[in-house]
Amino acid sequence: MSVSAYKEIAKGVKLLCVNSEKFKTNCIKIDFYLPISRHFAAQNVLSSLMGHTSKRYNTFKTFNGKVESLYGADFYSDIATVGEKVRLCFSMELPDDRFSLDGSKISEDAVDFLIDIIKNPNCENGCFDSEFTAREIRFTLENIEAEKNDKRAYALSRLRQLMCSGEPYGIDREKLENDIKELDGEKLFSAYEDMMKSSTVVITACGSLNGDMLTAKFTDFMNSVKDRAPERLETVFVEKADKIRYFNEQMEVNQAKLVIGLRTGMKNSDDNYFAYRVMTDIFGGGPYSRLFMNVREKMSLCYYCGARLLREKGIMFVQSGIEEENYRQALDEILNQLDIMKNGEFTNEDFESSISALADAFRGVGDSPVSVCTFMASQAFDGELIDGEEYAEKLSKVTREQVIECAKKVTVDSVYLLSGEAEDDE
Amino acid sequence: MNNIKEIKNELLNDSYYEIDHSSGLKIFVYPKENYSSAYAVFGTKYGSIDTRFRLEGEKDFICVPEGIAHFLEHKLFESEELDAFARYAKTGASANAYTSFDKTCYLFSCSGNFRQSLEILLDFVSNPYFTPETVQKEQGIIGQEIKMCNDDPGWESLFSLLRAMYHNHPVKIDIAGTVESISHITADLLYSCYETFYNPMNMALAVAGNVTVEQVLSVADKILKPKASKKIERSFEPEPETVVQDTITRKLSVAMPIFAIGYKENIKTPERTLKEALESAILLDIIAGKTSNLYEELISEGLVNTTFDTEYFEGYGYSAHIFTGESTNYEKVRERINGEIMRVKKEGVSREEFDRIKKKHYGSFIMNFNDIDSIANDLVGEYFSGCGLFERLSVLESITAEDIDARLRNAINIENSSMSVIM
Incomplete structure (x- = not known):
């Protein structure tokens, strides 16, 4: 390519x-x-x-x-x-x-x-x-x-x-x-x-x-389009949350859905992006991640529990589906895992697993025309255009220290729980 | 000795290799030039419908709890030492697994360390390790997976429909079972299922992408050992021709009622041919596809929105033509579908429509050969159905408009249908 x-x-x-x-x-x-x-x-x-x-x-x-x-x-x-x-x-x-x-x-x-x-x-x-x-x-x-x-x-x-x-x-x-x-x-x-x-x-x-x-x-x-004048495209990055806000809504559900919104501390979409990507992945990416290994595998609290970085807005979401009665336990453990990230208490194995999985995935990005288009288009606003191999290289250069530094800047903004409707007492 | 056969397709200018491995396993390798990644899938012809079975020579059939094939899929990742996910974490591969009505597949994709990852795949699937403690731990996780599906109205709508159409066939049971049924699963039962279905004669391995036959065989020769294999005998209760009930409704929190209308086919033999399946897909496009008159009318009249879709649903012992969508006036939608089926039955399919839709299916056939994941999964799926990967093209070419008319007459009877509504 x-x-x-x-x-x-x-x-x-x-x-x-x-x-x-x-x-x-x-x-x-x-x-x-x-x-x-x-x-x-x-x-x-x-x-x-x-x-x-x-x-x-x-x-x-x-x-x-x-x-x-x-x-x-x-x-x-x-x-x-x-x-x-x-x-x-x-x-x-x-x-x-x-x-x-x-x-x-x-x-x-x-x-x-x-x-x-x-x-x-x-x-x-x-x-x-x-x-x-x-x-x-x-x-x-x-x-x-x-x-x-x-x-x-x-x-x-x-x-x-x-x-x-x-x-x-x-x-x-x-x-x-x-x-x-x-x-x-x-x-x-x-x-x-x-x-x-x-x-x-x-x-x-x-x-x-x-x-x-x-x-x-x-x-x-x-x-042929007359008078083209593209508007400036800007996104406000809120770097930090002052305090945690809690929300609870109800709906007819079999399983409660927990979502946590976090501010990453990114100042713009390029600010330490690769380190943030690795940090998010160690925290809640693949099956080797802290959230999967602990909230799902060790504690059997859920089927899915993962984190996603929204680079373009500098925020992170954690999502899980749980029994409503386990809400506190799940939330505590997710926050505990975040502290482990901040304190650098994740293992070298966690770190290396994440880098090798991420790098491996990006090396394969050139194997379908649709993924090539999506990957390239996602870089259209970046200064330089890089292919999957170069992307993987950049991820591989991220250090443990950089990951910890990123994690330390993360603050929890909002915790949202969608739970089942309370049954009538009658 | 491994027997290797090359299978070519001139239109695609591609080849794959079909290998009878000395262990008894069927292996497929589909090399893709200039690809960076590889995708491997190791599957067994064993899914949620296999609830009653025995090995040849055994006296009694055993009956297992609903959802056990899927449970076994989860548990196989564990071993006495490092579980499979922890092993894959060292190679960088992305691994997963899935269970359907009739198969269970374990897969990974990777760009580097292919051999190590393939070794992990073949090794963990070949070496089960279950204990009462690990079984219990999984009940919590799968319990949450089941509840997650219970919140998915599309999924619930399909299973309601299957329960309305099928009296006895286990296709009507949820793939993951229920929280109650999986509570009866024990380590011993898991071993019984494993011993029955996880033997090379009932399995296949397919690899596509940046790989060679030599790479795959070097790993397979090392890990796979020949295993005495016995014939599997599955037992299904006879399924009446008729449906169980005409309409089934359930309450879940949805924005608008979700419907699924199924026409149960009266089948004389348990399996459909590839030709019948392709005819059905073309037929559904003609009746209610995005270029059909019915679709245009239902949309214009506000009876459905663009979620309206069709599916030909078939497997061992079941076959149905299904229409799904969202509507506040689902009864009317059903009436209109019935009307269109009767009209096409009477007038026959239009030649122009048939030609256009056949061309679409020709295009879809080609488009499948970009993605190594669909190639590998199709290799396993087609093999379990008794077909070769490229056969679809010649079968498609052979289909005529008259075949579609005949298929419609034989397979869809508006008197033998059910509707499920989630509201």
């Missing part, structure tokens, strides 16, 4: 094509980054709408039919927050041209399709079709509501909202749902225009598709 750098092909538009002959497929991914803003509700609906219909393909049947005709391509559109950036993503993976049954260039067709659905969405005279808008509003609301079906994800989302209320990151679900209900075709169009003009765009592709073709088409397209 040869990795160069993202090339600026238009104002605020970066493109990278990683050429590799070893795959059967090509992957193309377009990310639009914007600050979390007043358009957030509309962007949620837009992501759904633009992934279902367009001006040319204005029914599910024709839109999906086109995707299907590209040899059963996998097409996705989604929206996510990355720190305090919103990312609207359109991506496609499909068989390489050499598998075409009639000699047609499937990859060129796919690029044309992606550009077409972004350039020509399902709207007329500055307004999205009202019937489609109403339908997509319904899907988006149902999708947000359905988060309640996945209790683990719901608990995490609640903790995030409670912990970061007052920060753009702490998205208020209720407000979001109300904002979505207020939308119409015009508001949606204004969010679409904002996306086209104010976003930073990252285009990443991998496979044996023709990089020159891809670059030429996207260069033409993005330069």
Whole structure:
């Protein structure tokens, strides 16, 4: 795999094509980054709408039919927050041209399709079709509501909202749902225009598709967008929590979900990142981690207990599913393990296991076009672009002392428990 | 002596090797040029449906508690000294395991130290170690895994549906069992199951990625010893053709009712052919796939959202065509699906739709060959079903629109269906 750098092909538009002959497929991914803003509700609906219909393909049947005709391509559109950036993503993976049954260039067709659905969405005279808008509003609301079906994800989302209320990151679900209900075709169009003009765009592709073709088409397209002025993308890093806040909510659940939100002390997404990554992994990564070995294996309190670092916001989450009556015991043990990290009482074995597992995983990142695209796109805002091998090298250079130093900066911000509803006394 | 056969596919320009290992184990090696990582999976044809069995020559069938195959999967990671996870921690490999209705698989992926990791995999799966204490400890962990699944309405909806469709077949029991059923599991029972199902004749090893046949065989020759193997006899109670009940509803906390509608196939033989399975997948796409008229209508009329999906669900002794989704008007959705099934039965599948969907399946076949994890898992899965990995392509090519019409007539009967609703 040869990795160069993202090339600026238009104002605020970066493109990278990683050429590799070893795959059967090509992957193309377009990310639009914007600050979390007043358009957030509309962007949620837009992501759904633009992934279902367009001006040319204005029914599910024709839109999906086109995707299907590209040899059963996998097409996705989604929206996510990355720190305090919103990312609207359109991506496609499909068989390489050499598998075409009639000699047609499937990859060129796919690029044309992606550009077409972004350039020509399902709207007329500055307004999205009202019937489609109403339908997509319904899907988006149902999708947000359905988060309640996945209790683990719901608990995490609640903790995030409670912990970061007052920060753009702490998205208020209720407000979001109300904002979505207020939308119409015009508001949606204004969010679409904002996306086209104010976003930073990252285009990443991998496979044996023709990089020159891809670059030429996207260069033409993005330069045809008038008055582009990408907005600054910033995330506020709250380095420290003053005191622990406790939250308890109830729902009909069989198993209580415990989520702990921690401030890592990172000042920005590059601040000691690799050391923080290793620290989080020793604490709650693989089956060799402190949390897995103790909360699950030694104490039999849970099936899962792990920690995740959110580099782009400088926070860490710990999640576990437990019996409600074991709440105190589980929480105490998790905090005890955090103290062990801070005091440097983890073993050399813990440290080495984590480094070798992390390095090993990143060395394999180049073995699928989708993971190459995801990995590269995640570095689009970094100064330098490195491949999985170099990434693994950086992880391997992290020292025990650096890990302890990172752990010492971690503070617990919020503890959230989603527990079963109390039974009536009657 | 190990007997090695190369199997090529010209379209993909790939080959893999099928090896009859001297231990009696079937081994597959699928080298991938220029890949950095490797993925290995060691599986046994033993899953949650194998609740009643004996070895050839034994007098009585033994009946084991529900969820024991999955429990055994958890316990096999332990040994008298270092458990498997602690051993993998030294090689850097990422290891895991899973249990399904009809198989249990142990796997790892790695970029370095391949041989050491393969040695660990073959060694711990070949050497069980259970004690009453470790069995008891696992009951707490698995108890929480079961409760986690109980909070997943999609999972609960599927098992409600299976209980509504199947009278006797053990496919209706939860893969992990229940908190109650696993409390009856003992170290001795685990050893009985292990001795029956974990023998080379009932297992397979598949490795894909940055590996060679020589590397795999050098480890296999060292670790795997021939084992006397007896034929496994499984016993299933006869399953009536009919479903148990038409509708089953359960309460769980969900945003909107979640439904699963299943059409139970009346099967004369326990196993479906690869051709039948592919026909069913195409058929479901034609009836209710994302490019079908029904999908467009249900979406436009607000009856379903984009979670609406289909699945062909089959294994030893069971086969069903399943439609799932979220709806406040699930009865209406069921009516519409029935109507569409009747329409296609009457009018036959359209040639244009058939061609487009067949092309999609051709593309999906190719796309599977990027990922070493799906290659290795499919090698084991297809072997247990009696097929070769590349066979899917030629079978797909042979399917005609008339085959789909015939499959629909034979396999889906709207009178023999159940619906589960989680509300």
